[in-house]
Each structure stands twice: as structure tokens, then as C-alpha cells.
Amino acid sequence: MKLFELFKKPGEKEAVREVGEKSDMRELEIYSGMRVVVETPDGRLLFIARLHEPGRSRAGLFQYSDGEIFRDTDAGDLQGKDAFHVMIRGYNDRRRKAVLMEGDIAPKERHTWQVEHLSITKIENERSFSRLSTDLEGTVMAEDETEERPCCFFDISAGGASIGSRYRYHKGDHLFLKTKLSESGSPFVVYCEVLRVVEREAEQFEYGCHFLELTNADQEFLVRSIARLGEKN
Numbered sequence: 001m002k003l004f005e006l007f008k009k010p011g012e013k014e015a016v017r018e019v020g021e022k023s024d025m026r027e028l029e030i031y032s033g034m035r036v037v038v039e040t041p042d043g044r045l046l047f048i049a050r051l052h053e054p055g056r057s058r059a060g061l062f063q064y065s066d067g068e069i070f071r072d073t074d075a076g077d078l079q080g081k082d083a084f085h086v087m088i089r090g091y092n093d094r095r096r097k098a099v100l101m102e103g104d105i106a107p108k109e110r111h112t113w114q115v116e117h118l119s120i121t122k123i124e125n126e127r128s129f130s131r132l133s134t135d136l137e138g139t140v141m142a143e144d145e146t147e148e149r150p151c152c153f154f155d156i157s158a159g160g161a162s163i164g165s166r167y168r169y170h171k172g173d174h175l176f177l178k179t180k181l182s183e184s185g186s187p188f189v190v191y192c193e194v195l196r197v198v199e200r201e202a203e204q205f206e207y208g209c210h211f212l213e214l215t216n217a218d219q220e221f222l223v224r225s226i227a228r229l230g231e232k233n
Contacts, residue, residue, distance in 0.1 A: 029092055029099045029123055030054045035191060036061070036090035037213060038105070043087075045189060048176070051090065054118065061105065061113040064146075082106065083116065091191070091213035098124045098215045124216045131157040132226045138179030140165055143191075153179055156226060158219040160192065160210045166203045169194055175209065181225035188225075190214065 034051040038061065052060035083106035090099045103118035136153035140163060151165040161177065169175065173194045178187050196208030214222075 029095065029097065029120060030059075030090065030101070031092075034090045034092065034099075035213065036088050036101075037189070037191070039087045039089070041085060041087055045186070046086065048189075048191070049113070057116065057118050059103075059115045059118050060108075061115060063111040063113065088115070088118075089213060089215050089218075098213065098218075100124070100215055122215070131155045131160075131162075132230050134229060136179045136181075138163070138177060140167070140169075140178075141176045142169065143174040143176070148178070151177070153177075154206065156222070158211075158214070158222040158226070160195075160208065163207050163209060164200075165205055165207065168205060169197070169207060171195065171197055174212070175207075177209065181222075182228065185225075188222075190218075 030051060032051060032053050034054075036049055036051050038046045038049055040046060047063045049061040049063045052062055083104045086103065086105050088101040088103065090101065091097070092099055099120060100122040101118060101120050103115040105113045105115050108114050133155045134153050136156070138151050138153055139148040140151040141148050149165065149167050151163045154162040154164055156162075163177065171194055175192055175194065176189060177192055178189045180187050190211050191213040192209040192211050194207050195210050196206075198206040198208075200206055
């Protein structure tokens with residue numbers, strides 16, 4: 001036995017192993033193919049992407065096409081610029097948890113970005129909230145499409161929404177929804193899964209959607225926005 005081990009506090013070795021295991025568990029919260037939203041530190045949406053081959057401090061980002069729903073941002077203009085700091089929020093479909101990350105991104109090729117100094121800052125569980133009936137106008141886009149289509153929000157909560165559209169989708173489809181929750185605010189974009197499909201009449205459908213990539217901060221923003229909308233109704 002080495003001399004320093006004689007003076008080691010009880011449980012010290014176990015504590016070191018526990019920290020390592022916790023770090024490994026955090027690494028398991030992200031994986032290749034995870035859908036993520038990339039934002040500036042002040043919360044401005046840049047683009048949606050898929051995480052590619054994440055490591056302990058780096059990963060790749062495959063940006064959705066230029067025809068995506070973030071036309072009001074200048075994400076395309078960022079190509080060719082130096083690395084800059086961003087916030088990245090994703091959703092672990094396997095564990096049903098939101099994962100918040102940050103790092104420095106730099107463009108590589110078209111629609112491809114490299115993330116350096118990638119770190120997980122927070123992991124959050126899902127929560128449930130009550131719904132508010134609305135008549136908000138918005139847009140919907142399927143995950144494998146690049147075209148926005150008009151829709152109407154019948155109700156919304158911090159966990160999901162019911163929308164109406166004349167375009168057909170199916171249970172299990174993944175969609176991007178976009179709407180303005182206040183007259184002066186920026187459009188709110190969320191990724192969701194279709195849980196319910198109701199055909200109201202010919203070429204008119206109602207979809208019950210469950211939000212998939214929300215952090216607690218996103219949910220709290222929705223709660224505040226929904227409360228303001230409720231006061232107006």
C-alpha cells in the first residue's frame with residue numbers, strides 16, 4: 001500500500017469514481033441525430049440542426065436547408081464568419097428530457113458547422129400544464145420538408161397544442177410549429193410530435209401535438225405568454 005493511501009479519507013476513492021460516472025451519464029444525454037435549436041446567447045433563433053458525433057467537448061451540426069422556417073434570421077449570413085458563442089437546446093427522445101448546451105460554432109461547409117468547447121449546462125424533465133383556447137395564426141412544417149404551410153392554433157399549453165390545417169399529417173409525424181404569442185415579440189418556434197389526428201371535414205384536419213424540445217425556461221415563457229393571452233380573452 002502506498003504511503004498516501006494510509007492518510008486518504010474514508011470514501012475518497014468511491015467519491016472520485018462517482019464523479020466520473022456522473023460525467024459519463026451526462027455525456028449519454030446527447031447523441032448523433034439529436035435535433036437541436038441553436039440560438040444566440042440573448043435568445044435569438046439562428047437555425048435548427050441535427051447533432052453529429054458529439055464528443056466530450058466538440059460535435060458537428062447539420063443545419064436544416066435554407067428554406068427552413070427561420071427566414072427572419074440571418075443564419076445564412078453567418079457562413080464564412082469566425083467562431084462565435086451559442087446556446088444549444090435539444091431533446092433526448094429516449095429519456096424524455098430537455099438538454100441545454102453551449103459552445104462555440106464555426107462554419108465548415110454548406111449547412112455544416114463545427115462546435116468546440118461544447119458543454120452540457122442543464123438537464124430538465126418534462127412538465128404538464130393546462131391549456132388555453134386560442135385563435136392564433138401560425139405555420140407548420142413537416143420535419144422532412146422545407147415549406148411552411150398556414151395553420152391555426154385552437155389551443156396551446158406549455159406542453160403542447162392543437163392545430164388546424166388543410167394539409168394531411170399522420171400520428172407520429174414530427175412537425176415544426178411557429179406562431180407569435182405577442183404582437184411585439186419574435187415568432188416562437190417549437191418542435192413537436194403528432195399524437196392525435198381528427199378529420200373534421202374534407203381537407204380539414206385537427207392535430208393534437210406534443211412539444212418535444214422545451215426547456216423549463218421555454219415552458220415558463222409559454223406560461224407567461226398564455227397568461228397574457230388569457231387576460232385578453
